[in-house]
Ligand SMILES: NC(=O)c1ccc[n+]([C@@H]2O[C@H](COP(=O)([O-])OP(=O)(O)OC[C@H]3O[C@@H](n4cnc5c(N)ncnc54)[C@H](O)[C@@H]3O)[C@@H](O)[C@H]2O)c1
């Protein structure tokens with residue numbers, strides 16, 4: 199049984215309960231893990247609180263903390279293949295995709311390790327004579343970190359690395375469906391010699407462990423990646439002690455395709471945007487907004503290529519798309535498409551589960567293109583989180599921008615055109631945290647990631663990703679103390 203990590207020890211759940219982890223490709227049990235609850239969360243929070251309030255970690259020289267974070271990255275690189283296979287077993291994504299994730303993850307740890315000792319604070323020009331004014335950054339304290347199932351270790355790394363580099367202590371709760379690589383990375387952090395109590399892992403459900411982390415007065419910051427409704431609940435719970443809050447929520451991401459775009463690139467990237475990891479990506483380009491004059495050619499080519507996507511086991515090199523994460527999620531995607539059909543969308547390809555006998559034990563759904571879509575349809579407005587792309591058309595640049603912005607979300611979007619001035623005009627008006635020109639779904643440690651509107655609050659990665667884990671302190675020093683004689 200996989201255990202939880204608290205105060206430097208591997209422990210079972212207080213209740214003794216366990217949970218079975220299922221392979222979404224064939225529904226086989228791949229692991230049994232401890233199933234913690236509020237009591238376990240309380241113990242982990244206490245360990246993190248003690249380590250922050252009375253431990254040495256937050257007072258270590260920043261350079262030494264950076265070295266420790268580098269060591270974690272090196273161990274991830276050493277165990278890259280094991281981690282990638284574990285991630286694919288747990289999520290169903292292809293091992294090739296998981297290998298890319300592991301390289302990204304090691305890169306994130308190296309990036310924040312490098313940043314750990316680069317901040318010397320700032321001297322302010324004091325408006326008061328005979329005084330100095332200095333700004334420094336300090337760790338926030340105890341951080342609660344809650345992650346989703348679609349990119350289990352990648353999303354964890356975006357939280358763990360900056361929190362540690364900045365000198366915080368933390369309690370992480372991974373998704374209860376996909377905890378395996380998080381357990382492994384805590385083993386690596388133990389091996390790297392991160393002091394006891396600094397990093398703590400509690401496994402269990404959102405309603406118990408996650409809710410406890412969000413509401414506890416002993417937690418100073420909550421960083422959450424997941425769905426919008428959960429984010430709203432966490433935001434409410436976090437108000438109990440006015441926690442610092444970072445929310446990375448969902449997206450319904452448009453790709454505007456102008457008729458002057460490179461045709462083959464645009465078709466190819468429209469597919470990359472949505473069919474990686476079966477569309478279970480927050481920034482998946484699920485909403486195609488295509489210029490009227492090229493619509494028919496574009497859809498014809500798209501459908502031709504989508505028909506050839508090979509579904510299967512993530513461990514088969516020929517597989518291009520794996521299953522959805524669970525039976526429940528598959529049922530949601532089925533309903534989502536059925537609703538779209540009722541609203542008038544046309545299924546150009548897909549639109550059902552595959553009938554291939556080899557795929558009947560997994561949670562598979564066919565890659566799907568829906569045409570004749572309009573902005574008022576639920577398939578255009580709601581995040582389906584499956585391999586489903588909707589197609590709308592536009593006649594003018596203004597209309598394309600209007601459609602792209604017609605959403606409660608604002609995570610990411612793309613523009614495909616060979617007219618750079620046109621691209622720049624669109625970028626300025628698109629209300630999203632990331633906009634790609636002639637590309638899709640790119641992210642790297644140096645650039646901030648996060649959403650406008652209801653896609654979230656705050657930014658991970660980049661300089662801002664470290665700042666989320668820092669408090670800012672102003673230190674004023676009077677060089678000529680004397681009575682003010684006001685009273
Ligand atoms: N913006 C981003 O960078 C980003 C990245 C990845 C995923 N996501 C989003 O994540 C969602 C998919 O992930 P999911 O289905 O795991 O999301 P989810 O909201 O169901 O769960 C996410 C995490 O929250 C926990 N949780 C559930 N209820 C909770 C509660 N009441 N209090 C505290 N924690 C609770 C879950 O156990 C899990 O660990 C999608 O909407 C996707 O867009 C966003």
Ligand SMILES: C[N+](C)(C)CC=O
Pocket residue numbers: 348349352478479480481641
């Ligand atoms: C943030 N990202 C794109 C890595 C994963 C979103 O689900």
